[in-house]
Amino acid sequence: MVSRVTRNVAISRFWWVLCIASLVGALLVLLSLFGFVFVRGIAAIRPDIFVTVTQGIAGGLANAIAGTLLLVTLAVALVVPVGIGAAIWVTQFAPDRLRIVVRLSIDVLFGVPSIVVGYFLYVALVETAGWGFSLVAGSLALAIIMLPYVYRAADLAFSAVPRDLVEASVALGARPLTTFLRVAFPWALPGTLTGLLIGVGIALGETAPLIYTAGWSNYMPTLAPTHSPVGYLTYVVWTFINEPFKESHQLAYAAAFLLMIGIFVTNFVARAAVEYWASRTRSHP
Amino acid sequence: MLAGVLTSIAASICLLLVVMMLLFLRWYTWPAIRYNGLSILNDITWNIGNQYGTGSSIHNGVAAEPGAEFGGLVFLVGTLLSAVLAMVFAVPLALGVALTIVYRLPERLRLPTNALIELMAGIPSVVYGLWGTIVLVPWVGNHVAPFVTHHFGFIPFLGGDAGSGNGLFAAAIVLAIMVMPIMVATVRDVLLAQPKSIYEASMALGSTSWQAVTHAVLPSVRTGIVGAILVAFGRALGETMAVLMVAGNAINILPQNIFSPINTIAAVVVSQLESAVSDASGVAQRSLAELALVLFVISLAVNTIARVAIRGQDRSH
Numbered sequence: 001m002v003s004r005v006t007r008n009v010a011i012s013r014f015w016w017v018l019c020i021a022s023l024v025g026a027l028l029v030l031l032s033l034f035g036f037v038f039v040r041g042i043a044a045i046r047p048d049i050f051v052t053v054t055q056g057i058a059g060g061l062a063n064a065i066a067g068t069l070l071l072v073t074l075a076v077a078l079v080v081p082v083g084i085g086a087a088i089w090v091t092q093f094a095p096d097r098l099r100i101v102v103r104l105s106i107d108v109l110f111g112v113p114s115i116v117v118g119y120f121l122y123v124a125l126v127e128t129a130g131w132g133f134s135l136v137a138g139s140l141a142l143a144i145i146m147l148p149y150v151y152r153a154a155d156l157a158f159s160a161v162p163r164d165l166v167e168a169s170v171a172l173g174a175r176p177l178t179t180f181l182r183v184a185f186p187w188a189l190p191g192t193l194t195g196l197l198i199g200v201g202i203a204l205g206e207t208a209p210l211i212y213t214a215g216w217s218n219y220m221p222t223l224a225p226t227h228s229p230v231g232y233l234t235y236v237v238w239t240f241i242n243e244p245f246k247e248s249h250q251l252a253y254a255a256a257f258l259l260m261i262g263i264f265v266t267n268f269v270a271r272a273a274v275e276y277w278a279s280r281t282r283s284h285p
Numbered sequence: 286m287l288a289g290v291l292t293s294i295a296a297s298i299c300l301l302l303v304v305m306m307l308l309f310l311r312w313y314t315w316p317a318i319r320y321n322g323l324s325i326l327n328d329i330t331w332n333i334g335n336q337y338g339t340g341s342s343i344h345n346g347v348a349a350e351p352g353a354e355f356g357g358l359v360f361l362v363g364t365l366l367s368a369v370l371a372m373v374f375a376v377p378l379a380l381g382v383a384l385t386i387v388y389r390l391p392e393r394l395r396l397p398t399n400a401l402i403e404l405m406a407g408i409p410s411v412v413y414g415l416w417g418t419i420v421l422v423p424w425v426g427n428h429v430a431p432f433v434t435h436h437f438g439f440i441p442f443l444g445g446d447a448g449s450g451n452g453l454f455a456a457a458i459v460l461a462i463m464v465m466p467i468m469v470a471t472v473r474d475v476l477l478a479q480p481k482s483i484y485e486a487s488m489a490l491g492s493t494s495w496q497a498v499t500h501a502v503l504p505s506v507r508t509g510i511v512g513a514i515l516v517a518f519g520r521a522l523g524e525t526m527a528v529l530m531v532a533g534n535a536i537n538i539l540p541q542n543i544f545s546p547i548n549t550i551a552a553v554v555v556s557q558l559e560s561a562v563s564d565a566s567g568v569a570q571r572s573l574a575e576l577a578l579v580l581f582v583i584s585l586a587v588n589t590i591a592r593v594a595i596r597g598q599d600r601s602h
Contacts, residue, residue, distance in 0.1 A: 105300045112306070123570070
């Protein structure tokens with residue numbers, strides 16, 4: 001009897017050691033990734049890459065940085081009215097049956113591979129509509145990829161607005177629009193912004209949907225909506241690492257490093273700021 | 286009133302987006318669907334045909350360049366094999382990590398660990414690809430593959446050519462690392478949503494903590510875990526850049542062993558488009574779109590099953 005207990009305890013300990021080892025292993029992989037990107041990235045960062053454009057496979061990253069920021073900014077402008085608007089409709093106006101249908105289609109959108117979105121827009125806009133590689137096509141691709149994240153966060157945030165606050169506002173005689181703008185909207189804003197920032201982090205790192213929509217350009221992006229390709233950082237990482245030159249590798253590492261920094265800032269710093277601000281506005285209305 | 290109208294327009298855009306994508310791709314690929322028939326699924330040859338030849342090759346009334354064949358079997362097999370193998374690596378690892386976080390980690394380590402897992406989920410695909418190209422692929426090519434083919438070559442699918450490092454194995458490893466954070470987060474949440482009393486009751490009956498987990502907790506969250514695995518599987522199927530960079534870009538050949546170069550549907554759409562654009566008949570581009578449509582449908586199916594599973598778990602609470 002004692003020996004069986006000892007055996008069971010030993011078995012238990014053995015499996016838990018394996019479990020803990022898998023956590024340690026995962027963290028080691030993460031460390032390898034970070035070490036790799038940060039060590040090589042910092043070594044590759046020079047001040048002039050921020051001001052010079054890529055020349056062939058050398059030069060700087062100014063065009064790619066500007067292009068990434070432009071593409072993501074326009075994508076945010078496109079996704080905010082649609083994603084948040086849809087969430088407001090679903091939580092404030094929609095009949096039950098349609099509510100389920102919209103949520104279902106967002107769930108479906110979550111599962112669509114980004115390359116499918118990219119190829120769809122390539123065929124539909126770049127080719128069939130004849131827009132060519134362009135800012136709008138690239139931003140639309142990013143917006144479609146961000147949409148489920150933004151929508152879901154907004155839906156959750158607006159669904160979580162406390163009923164008694166809304167009822168109190170209505171009981172005080174506020175019109176529905178006033179109630180929405182002064183009660184529901186401020187309450188839901190932090191959660192919605194967090195979702196938007198997660199979406200921005202994902203958009204910053206996307207490559208596949210941009211290759212055949214935004215294309216690539218060695219020049220600073222123009223504001224032309226169509227017929228003008230746009231460069232972006234992820235493209236540099238993907239293609240320049242396969243060139244046989246050290247200089248192009250340096251640019252790829254620098255681009256990867258800048259991307260990681262951008263993503264961490266949006267994912268953590270910005271989210272922490274939103275949460276801090278939310279906790280302050282909620283405790284001192 | 287106006288607000289209702291405006292927001293309903295936003296909602297209908299969300300609603301129509303997926304339907305539009307499916308219908309448009311279906312319309313655009315129709316000539317390719319007719320030209321290729323079943324060969325898009327069961328033929329291994331991808332050949333845009335002789336662009337300088339005379340005449341044309343006609344199937345079902347659709348004309349392509351002479352000799353054109355658009356078989357997607359290599360890509361379909363690569364997609365499924367790499368995703369399945371990634372699951373073989375990722376599932377035990379993710380379960381181990383999630384169980385450690387929930388049952389073994391002291392409270393003060395939990396938050397930083399969760400933050401690191403979240404950090405891992407935020408790393409872009411192309412950065413995983415970069416790491417894979419420079420760190421993982423040479424390691425596989427120089428150490429893992431020669432070792433395994435030499436010592437375990439008698440096991441089917443492990444023997445034969447050790448290759449360069451680019452291939453199925455490297456792709457599966459990168460995919461496993463990429464999908465692990467999502468799986469960990471989902472499994473962790475499912476475990477935390479389970480009443481603590483299940484674990485505690487089992488402990489009180491004298492089981493070890495591992496018995497409590499395997500005999501009491503895990504069976505009660507089985508559907509949730511299956512859902513988490515399927516969500517991760519769906520992600521792995523559609524992953525593009527990292528796979529493109531390490532999979533070896535195989536074409537017209539099926540993998541001979543675990544280290545063979547492969548190609549996936551997502552990767553081939555990127556790598557073959559330039560050549561497809563040069564096909565004067567346009568069938569090559571439409572065939573790539575058909576492959577994208579196949580990937581779309583597979584992802585839809587996997588995600589639907591995953592959602593049903595997760596919803597089933599939610600309901601059982």
